[in-house]
Amino acid sequence: MQQKVQGLKKEFRKTDVNRLRNLIQGKTGDSTNTQIGYSTKQEDYKEGDVWTEGRKTWTIKNGIKQTISKLDTIKKEVFMPLSCPCCNKIMKKQLDKPNYKIHKKCFDCVIEFEHKLRIRGEYDDYLKKLKGKNNLTILDEAESYLLDAINTSNNGYVSEHGEVERWIGGVDKIKLTKQVKEATKTRRTHLKKELND
Ligand SMILES: [Zn+2]
Numbered sequence: 001m002q003q004k005v006q007g008l009k010k011e012f013r014k015t016d017v018n019r020l021r022n023l024i025q026g027k028t029g030d031s032t033n034t035q036i037g038y039s040t041k042q043e044d045y046k047e048g049d050v051w052t053e054g055r056k057t058w059t060i061k062n063g064i065k066q067t068i069s070k071l072d073t074i075k076k077e078v079f080m081p082l083s084c085p086c087c088n089k090i091m092k093k094q095l096d097k098p099n100y101k102i103h104k105k106c107f108d109c110v111i112e113f114e115h116k117l118r119i120r121g122e123y124d125d126y127l128k129k130l131k132g133k134n135n136l137t138i139l140d141e142a143e144s145y146l147l148d149a150i151n152t153s154n155n156g157y158v159s160e161h162g163e164v165e166r167w168i169g170g171v172d173k174i175k176l177t178k179q180v181k182e183a184t185k186t187r188r189t190h191l192k193k194e195l196n197d
Pocket residue numbers: 084085086087088089105106107108109
């Protein structure tokens with residue numbers, strides 16, 4: 001029997017609460033329990049374990065169950081080279097990091113590049129394209145987050161970025177997946193059309 005914790009709006013199971021407690025207390029080495037697919041087979045996983053579930057590779061990092069691809073994305077975002085690939089100067093300014101993330105060069109190089117575009121009268125077009133590309137990236141991320149959430153929610157956890165929760169009553173995975181894919185497809189077509197206008 002699963003022990004339920006009463007008084008919470010969402011239905012938390014005892015294992016969810018334990019996982020949260022471990023997370024808060026920094027006890028990331030403690031093993032945590034997860035269900036695989038639709039079977040009732042229980043497997044214990046602990047910090048650093050890597051396993052395949054569904055079509056994804058999962059791990060537990062800092063007490064949170066997450067997909068490996070998500071980790072890779074986070075890594076890529078965090079690590080940037082010491083010097084700018086464009087001018088070779090050390091990137092140490094506060095604005096270097098956000099600019100490197102988008103443009104793969106330092107803030108000074110971005111300023112210089114954008115200045116040249118302004119002179120050539122190409123700046124507005126460039127800005128429009130940049131915004132469009134950014135919106136597409138956000139859309140892709142939102143889609144994969146939602147599909148992840150739907151396809152792990154019936155028996156597992158929706159636990160990206162520290163959220164540990166369990167949905168009540170289960171979800172219609174096929175219907176929701178179809179809805180998400182259709183909605184993002186419509187939006188993607190619209191954004192791409194804007195980008196190419
Ligand atoms: Zn530079």
